[in-house]
Amino acid sequence: xxVDIYWRIGTHGDQxxxxxxxxxxxxxxPVAPGSLAPGIRDGERDGYSYVEHMxxxxxxxxxxxxxxxxxxxxxxxDDPWAAAATLARETTTYRxxxxxxxxxxxxxxxxxxxxxxxxxxxxxxVYNIISGGxxxxxxxxxxxxxxxxxxARTSEFLDVLKGVWHGGPFDFxxxxxxxxxxxxxxxxxxxxxxxxxxxGSSRAAxxxxxxxxxxxxxxxxxxxxxxEKFDQVRAVGGxxxxxxxxxxxxxxxxxxxxxxxxxxxxDNIDPSVLRDATGDSIxxxxxxxxxxxxxxxxxxxxxxxxxxxGFHLLRGGPAFGLVGSYEQVAERLDELIGLGVGAFILAxxxxxxxxxxxxxxxxxxxxxxDLRIESPLLEGTLS
Amino acid sequence: xxRFVITLPAGGDGGRGPRPDFPGFVTDLRRAFxxxxxxxxxxxxxxxxxxxxxxxxxxxxxxxSLVVAAGLLRQSxxxxxxxxxxxxxxTPxxxxxxxxxxxxxxxxxxDWWLDVDLDPAVARAQGDFLEGPDRxxxxxxxxTVAKGVWSEEGYTYExxxxxxxxxxxxxxxxxxxxxxxxxxxxSPEAYALSARHADVHVFDPDDDIEAAPLPGVAYGLRLPVLxxxxxxxxxxxxxxxxxxxxxxxxxxxxxxxxTRLWRGxxxxxxxxxxxxxxxxxxxxxxxxxxxxxxVGVFFLEAAxxxxxxxxxGERLLPLLAKEKAHVR
Numbered sequence: 053x054x055v056d057i058y059w060r061i062g063t064h065g066d067q068x069x070x071x072x073x074x075x076x077x078x079x080x081x082p083v084a085p086g087s088l089a090p091g092i093r094d095g096e097r098d099g100y101s102y103v104e105h106m107x108x109x110x111x112x113x114x115x116x117x118x119x120x121x122x123x124x125x126x127x128x129x130d131d132p133w134a135a136a137a138t139l140a141r142e143t144t145t146y147r148x149x150x151x152x153x154x155x156x157x158x159x160x161x162x163x164x165x166x167x168x169x170x171x172x173x174x175x176x177x178v179y180n181i182i183s184g185g186x187x188x189x190x191x192x193x194x195x196x197x198x199x200x201x202x203x204a205r206t207s208e209f210l211d212v213l214k215g216v217w218h219g220g221p222f223d224f225x226x227x228x229x230x231x232x233x234x235x236x237x238x239x240x241x242x243x244x245x246x247x248x249x250x251x252g253s254s255r256a257a258x259x260x261x262x263x264x265x266x267x268x269x270x271x272x273x274x275x276x277x278x279x280e281k282f283d284q285v286r287a288v289g290g291x292x293x294x295x296x297x298x299x300x301x302x303x304x305x306x307x308x309x310x311x312x313x314x315x316x317x318x319d320n321i322d323p324s325v326l327r328d329a330t331g332d333s334i335x336x337x338x339x340x341x342x343x344x345x346x347x348x349x350x351x352x353x354x355x356x357x358x359x360x361x362g363f364h365l366l367r368g369g370p371a372f373g374l375v376g377s378y379e380q381v382a383e384r385l386d387e388l389i390g391l392g393v394g395a396f397i398l399a400x401x402x403x404x405x406x407x408x409x410x411x412x413x414x415x416x417x418x419x420x421x422d423l424r425i426e427s428p429l430l431e432g433t434l435s
Numbered sequence: 436x437x438r439f440v441i442t443l444p445a446g447g448d449g450g451r452g453p454r455p456d457f458p459g460f461v462t463d464l465r466r467a468f469x470x471x472x473x474x475x476x477x478x479x480x481x482x483x484x485x486x487x488x489x490x491x492x493x494x495x496x497x498x499x500s501l502v503v504a505a506g507l508l509r510q511s512x513x514x515x516x517x518x519x520x521x522x523x524x525x526t527p528x529x530x531x532x533x534x535x536x537x538x539x540x541x542x543x544x545x546d547w548w549l550d551v552d553l554d555p556a557v558a559r560a561q562g563d564f565l566e567g568p569d570r571x572x573x574x575x576x577x578x579t580v581a582k583g584v585w586s587e588e589g590y591t592y593e594x595x596x597x598x599x600x601x602x603x604x605x606x607x608x609x610x611x612x613x614x615x616x617x618x619x620x621x622s623p624e625a626y627a628l629s630a631r632h633a634d635v636h637v638f639d640p641d642d643d644i645e646a647a648p649l650p651g652v653a654y655g656l657r658l659p660v661l662x663x664x665x666x667x668x669x670x671x672x673x674x675x676x677x678x679x680x681x682x683x684x685x686x687x688x689x690x691x692x693x694t695r696l697w698r699g700x701x702x703x704x705x706x707x708x709x710x711x712x713x714x715x716x717x718x719x720x721x722x723x724x725x726x727x728x729x730v731g732v733f734f735l736e737a738a739x740x741x742x743x744x745x746x747x748g749e750r751l752l753p754l755l756a757k758e759k760a761h762v763r
Contacts, residue, residue, distance in 0.1 A: 078607070079606075080606075080607060099542065101539050101540050101542070102539065102540075102607075103536075103539070103540040127604075127605075128604075128605050128608065130536040130608075131532050131533045131535070131536040133502075133533055134501075134505055134533045134536035134537045134540065135536065135540075137501065137502045137504075137505030138505045138506070138508070138509045138537070138540050139509070140471075140502075140505075140506055141471065141475065141506060141509070141510070142509075155526075156525055156526050156528070156529035157524065157525045157529060158523055158524055158525065158561070158562050158563075159562070160560070160562045161499070161520075161523075161524035161525060161561070164499040165499045165501065165502050167499070168498045168499040168502040168503065169499075169502050171469065171470040171471060171498070172469070172470075172471040172506055174469060188601065191598075191599070191600035191601060191602070192528075192599070192600070192601060192602045192603075193526070193528055193529070193599075193602070194526050194527070194528040194580070194592075194597055194598055194599040194600075194602060195526075212562070220560070221560075229562055230562060230564060231559065231560060231561070231562040232556075232559040232560060232564075233556060233559060233560045234559075234560040234561070234562065235560070237495060237496040237497070238496075239470075239496060239497060239498070240497075240498070240499075
């Protein structure tokens with residue numbers, strides 16, 4: 053089995069490094085000299101928009117050997133459908149992994165958009181289906197369906213989407229959706245159905261994943277916790293999904309160099325930001341639960357070797373990532389393959405330059421699953 | 436100035452169909468042709484030929500219009516893209532969110548054409564079971580919420596169809612031009628919706644434009660055209676269009692002497708639709724009549740798309756370059 057390795061594209065701007073939490077790519081911070089896409093030229097904005105940089109990241113990823121990239125979706129990000137449709141014809145092999153919440157689009161419309169995008173890209177659409185973190189964000193989107201019902205809705209959404217995909221007529225009468233005589237028209241039918249990466253840590257999520265997911269996607273957690281989660285998913289059964297992990301990577305020539313980069317960012321953190329996240333997402337709660345001891349320095353968040361739980365303090369996003377030398381990061385990825393991981397969504401800041409670095413320096417070192425997992429990696433937290 | 440928008444082929448290949456094989460001795464370097472290659476060419480043609488915009492209609496048999504619009508915006512500099520869809524496709528928040536990104540990516544060149552009154556069977560196949568005046572009530576809420584989240588941080592809405600709590604876009608998604616809203620229909624509900632929300636109300640050639648109670652709204656017109664160097668050539672082409680549609684040459688209708696409209700264009704849902712046929716000067720005169728009646732935006736329909744777009748851009752539009760839209 054081959055392992056698919058993706059590289060994320062930020063849809064919320066990007067920082068030039070993890071040293072300072074200031075986004076100068078895209079206009080999520082005030083546009084000033086030194087800002088890129090849009091930039092300043094002769095005192096005026098240069099007319100470029102952030103999508104120009106997203107296109108650069110996509111091409112860098114493609115050149116560096118990644119099969120595609122995840123386009124995340126949050127209230128204050130650019131939209132993944134819009135970005136994928138905009139960049140469709142500017143890459144050749146790059147797969148667009150579109151993050152979306154089923155409640156916001158009608159499944160027939162999602163089928164139409166997906167089939168058109170498959171036609172525009174030659175079959176390079178991949179889904180990252182999220183059912184919502186909950187909390188205030190969900191109401192921002194205008195969605196009042198509660199946590200567990202959202203997974204029931206996701207299941208129905210995918211039933212309808214798959215039902216119309218190869219043409220019609222297809223009838224459906226469910227709790228959330230109803231269609232009559234539906235089906236993609238001949239011009240759109242017959243495209244490959246996008247692979248589904250399914251996110252969510254709750255019981256309801258895992259059950260829905262069992263029915264629909266090709267890949268069960270998790271944020272990186274300490275490996276023993278990931279192994280448990282995979283076991284839970286396997287126990288629920290269903291379609292026996294493969295596993296994928298979304299991982300931030302900070303890899304350098306030497307271990308010292310990598311940790312020094314983290315320390316530089318750590319020294320710029322405002323201590324008051326060590327606070328709890330809001331929302332009813334179990335993923336967030338899990339990430340926080342591994343780091344319970346007193347935190348006096350950045351290495352206190354290294355929960356197991358090279359697994360560092362402080363990335364959310366240096367940039368927006370999940371907490372855990374890998375820090376170490378190229379060899380160490382490659383070894384950890386190999387160990388995850390040994391746990392059954394069949395796909396990675398890697399990321400690094402800045403995404404453009406780090407795509408080249410990880411593609412050139414880390415990916416060639418991977419050896420695959422022919423490795424025994426060292427016992428310390430499967431032990432508990434440091435708390 | 437009147438604005439001219441070309442209507443895009445919804446079916447992707449623009450009706451060209453598969454390319455025949457070459458004889459074996461002819462070197463053939465043609466690569467596999469993607470369905471969007473034709474669409475891309477049609478969009479490029481509109482940009483190069485000087486059209487103000489291109490219209491990707493909602494067509495249940497064709498490509499999804501927002502995906503088409505995104506691709507064509509990316510490869511043009513001036514063209515505005517009008518994407519047609521119906522309010523059931525997404526929540527208004529999400530439709531606005533996708534559109535905000537497209538405005539950011541395209542320097543504000545996306546517009547909306549909302550199809551409110553779909554054929555009931557088509558609507559049910561799209562998962563939409565609303566009928567009658569409720570459709571206009573929902574469209575009203577859809578546009579209200581989309582515009583609300585677009586321009587107001589902390590936006591809250593509680594309606595029959597949609598709810599939002601503490602919504603609204605933040606920087607940098609804010610500050611873009613909201614897509615110009617195109618609506619159509621001649622019912623009292625349609626006019627009431629347009630009075631509140633339309634930037635452009637689009638008519639068909641036969642509609643009683645003067646009767647529309649829409650002060651302050653720009654008027655648009657969907658208009659099939661067939662224009663050639665002289666009348667003879669144009670009518671020969673019209674005859675070809677007529678017989679290609681399965682009719683016999685002897686039944687070729689004459690144009691209406693008063694309105695100049697010829698009722699022989701292929702038209703979905705109807706046997707034949709009205710449009711203008713003639714020399715470039717004749718068609719320009721027909722368009723001037725509509726400009727005199729207050730129409731400011733023309734959605735021209737002509738096939739084959741790429742060739743006709745070039746032809747109209749080079750020969751018809753220059754004749755209308757000095758026309759002012761009289762009222763709107």
